[in-house]
Amino acid sequence: MKTSAKIRVMLVDDHFAILMGLRACLKPEGDIAVIAEAADGGEAIEQYRAHLPDITLMDLSLPRLDGVAAIRTICREFPEARIIALTTRQGDDDIHQALSAGARSYVMKNMPRQEMLRAIRAVHDGQEYLPQEVQTALLQHEKRAPLTPRELEVIRLLARGCSNKEIGMALGIAEITAKIHVSHLLSKMGVLDRSQAVMEALRHGIIHLDGSV
Template identity: 40%
Template sequence: MTTPIRVLLVDDQELIRLGFRLVLEAEPDVAVVGEAADGDEAVRAAAAHAPDIVLMDIRMPRTDGIAATRSIVAAHPQTRVLALTTFDLDEYALGALDAGASGFLLKDAQRSELTAAIRAVHRGDAVLAPSVTRRLIDRLHAAPRAAAPHASSADDPTTELTEREKDVFIAIAQGMNNAEIARHLFLSESTVKTHVGRVLAKIRARDRVHAVILAHRHRLVDASAPLPSAGDESPTP
């Protein structure tokens, strides 16, 4: 039997947590392992329950979801955070992605959207609204360069990549899924999957979302490059 996806629910409103729990507990491949009402509780619960996915509310009292996301991602690299926001233009969503969230979801999402998003993030795929992601990329390009002109090679995320892996990295940053990369580089999808896994490991990226952010932060692709669509259908890596 397949091990269920372990989910931690974080929201300061008990009724919202209850609603998510009722939806998720009806799914055979999902298990709710804990709840938290604010960021401080979320950090402690993540350490105690080792969830695969954290459904993280962004606006909460005391420690907010952005700070909690940053702490959880740093302490538990295998745990992925799916941020929850009320509006798709919420500036807090940008902060959550920059803090390490693997995507975000609107709180009024349909049941099928919620469960699909959890499975997609668990696979490592992107769950993003183009409007918010575009503004994140614009902000990264407007900021000072991540590395100074004479920075050491350690600051360059592509230093350890082979030429083919660099091609794959740029393709990921341009929003291509595995099938599109295979066609673009004249490779089989199985070969692309292997390359993607190696690329993410070498650049120390949690997932494709993090890889896209790294590529744009280091100006490796143009700011107008296409972004990953929500729920890339290709298996991850």
């Protein structure tokens, strides 16, 4: 990886206003320079190859190729890559996926400017940087048994407001079997009803507002 007097940073986000805000956040810092930008996962990979930044701030919700996939691809090709996942998502599944893909830190877009700068400098120094709330979410992830592929299908359908009959039709199973799946899912998640299951799934990042997993 290239080195220089300044920390060379690449910004990856598909929202122009976010990019402008990040630029404004970093511009006053004498030891940091923004040297590249990208608006989707595929472009992020291309720009990384072209510029070899010291630090990459990578949004997770990207078009064309999402941030986790882009992180995984970059880290596979460049094991020394130092990537900070930058997101609005607080779900523990999202945190786990980003870190498993190779991110060295996971920070929120609305975090205080000084904490963002601490993350950049810590990761540049070879450290992992996880805010306290992220560490807490990771502990919750470890305590919670992962959902099976079928359970993920069921929770996604519940998020769409599907009845047991509709879930059965979507999965090609009997309505009574769908009912059993839903019952087991509620028990596993420790909730009383479908609404609570969906809210918990959203809170943990198992599904997102568009119903995706």
